[in-house]
Structures are given as structure tokens and as C-alpha cells.
Amino acid sequence: MPLIDVTGLRHAIAGRPVLDIPQWSVETGRHCLLLGPSGSGKTTLIHALAGLKRPDGGRILLDGQAVWDLDAAARDHLRGRLIGIVFQTLHLVAALDVGQNLHLARWLAGLPRDAGAVARALDRVGLGNRLAAKPEHLSQGEKQRVAIARAVVTQPKLILADEPTSALDDENCALVMDLLLEQADVCSATLLVATHDERTRARISDRLDLPKLSAQTEGRAA
Ligand SMILES: Nc1ncnc2c1ncn2[C@@H]1O[C@H](COP(=O)(O)OP(=O)(O)OP(=O)(O)O)[C@@H](O)[C@H]1O
Numbered sequence: 001m002p003l004i005d006v007t008g009l010r011h012a013i014a015g016r017p018v019l020d021i022p023q024w025s026v027e028t029g030r031h032c033l034l035l036g037p038s039g040s041g042k043t044t045l046i047h048a049l050a051g052l053k054r055p056d057g058g059r060i061l062l063d064g065q066a067v068w069d070l071d072a073a074a075r076d077h078l079r080g081r082l083i084g085i086v087f088q089t090l091h092l093v094a095a096l097d098v099g100q101n102l103h104l105a106r107w108l109a110g111l112p113r114d115a116g117a118v119a120r121a122l123d124r125v126g127l128g129n130r131l132a133a134k135p136e137h138l139s140q141g142e143k144q145r146v147a148i149a150r151a152v153v154t155q156p157k158l159i160l161a162d163e164p165t166s167a168l169d170d171e172n173c174a175l176v177m178d179l180l181l182e183q184a185d186v187c188s189a190t191l192l193v194a195t196h197d198e199r200t201r202a203r204i205s206d207r208l209d210l211p212k213l214s215a216q217t218e219g220r221a222a
């Protein structure tokens with residue numbers, strides 16, 4: 001059974017088409033790139049997969065569950081059980097320290113408090129000594145590593161990473177891809193990386209190419 005199974009997914013924003021995916025699936029344990037230029041709907045698709053943004057039409061099955069047939073509480077539960085997300089803008093909670101950010105992720109996922117799991121997740125991203133730091137005292141790269149640790153501290157089956165490398169130089173791009181792939185291995189998770197960064201292409205062979213639909217519409221109208 002595929003971990004992700006999408007059929008007839010459509011979405012428009014302000015009357016402009018953003019997503020149109022007739023069929024797409026990702027088998028458990030495979031990794032996949034979501035490729036497409038800026039504005040092609042990568043973030044919209046990530047949010048639809050995670051149960052954060054309802055698409056206009058179509059079906060998303062995650063581990064056999066129809067995400068958008070569930071009520072909000074059941075969707076939250078499914079997200080907590082299955083998914084870890086590295087948001088494009090990271091979304092660390094500024095008022096909480098690094099350790100508390102990870103504890104919060106486990107709490108939201110309905111998992112028991114586990115200081116060992118939090119410490120291990122931070123150790124794996126090289127930040128075992130920054131448990132008590134507030135996000136504002138971290139470099140951008142450190143914040144991103146905290147966001148990766150937070151995504152995996154719940155042992156997700158699916159890691160969604162939205163544009164994790166586009167702002168990074170070559171060396172850090174390679175490091176972040178290494179880290180994401182390593183963490184996916186540790187969790188035996190499927191990794192889905194949304195990107196327009198050519199440098200990631202060599203690292204993951206499976207891909208879904210998203211065209212920029214609004215540009216096609218504009219092209220036809222012109
Ligand atoms: N709140 C919004 N209001 C209006 N248009 C929006 C809104 N959010 C997204 N869009 C539009 O929807 C389209 C898809 O946006 P989305 O962020 O999913 O693309 P993306 O591929 O992730 O882009 P990027 O690589 O720049 O992050 C874009 O054309 C964008 O302008």
C-alpha cells in the first residue's frame with residue numbers, strides 16, 4: 001500500500017488554478033522530490049497532505065486514511081501520528097526554548113513526555129548542547145536543524161520538508177540534505193522534499209514535477 005496516494009487533486013486560489021494532480025503515489029520507504037518553480041503549488045500541496053489546507057477537490061490517502069474525510073480532531077491525530085514537517089519559514093515557537101519546542105511537538109502528537117527522545121533528536125542534529133537556548137539566540141542554520149529535530153522527534157512515517165535548501169550555500173545544502181536523509185533513515189520514514197533547488201536532484205531519484213498552472217493560463221490568455 002502506498003504511504004501517499006493522491007487522486008484528482010485540484011486547488012485554486014483567488015480563482016487561479018494552483019494544483020492539478022490526476023494521480024500520484026509514493027510507496028512507503030521511498031523518498032521523493034516535489035519539483036517546480038516558485039508559485040507552482042509546492043507549499044499548497046504540502047499543506048494539503050498534512051491536513052492543514054483543504055483542497056478544492058480530489059482525494060488524499062495517507063497510509064490508507066482519507067485525510068480530508070476526517071474531522072479536524074482526527075486529522076490532527078493523523079498528522080501527529082504520521083507526519084513531521086519542516087516548514088519553509090520554520091515556525092519555531094519563539095517563547096519556548098529548543099527543548100520545549102521538541103517537547104511541544106511530542107505533546108501535540110499525543111506522545112508521552114520523553115526527555116531522552118528530545119535529547120537524542122537534538123544530539124543527532126549536533127545541537128545537544130543548545131537544549132535551553134531560545135530560538136532568537138540561534139543562527140539561521142541552527143534554527144533549521146532544530147526544525148528538523150522537531151520534525152523527527154515524534155518518529156514520523158512521513159517527513160515533509162518545504163524548500164529546506166534554497167537559501168543555503170553549496171556546502172550547507174549538502175549538509176541539510178544529508179541530515180534529512182539520515183533522519184529519514186533513523187525513523188524508517190519516507191522523505192518528501194519540496195524544492196526548486198537543482199542541487200537536490202542528484203540526491204533523491206523519485207520526483208513529482210509541478211508546473212506553474214497560473215503561468216499556463218496567463219500564456220493561453222495572452
Ligand atoms: N494567501 C494567498 N493569497 C493569494 N495567492 C496565494 C496565497 N497563497 C498562495 N498563493 C498563490 O498560490 C500559488 C501557489 O503558492 P505556493 O506557495 O503553494 O507555491 P510554491 O511552489 O510553494 O512557491 P515557492 O517556491 O515560492 O514557495 C502562487 O501563485 C501563490 O501566489
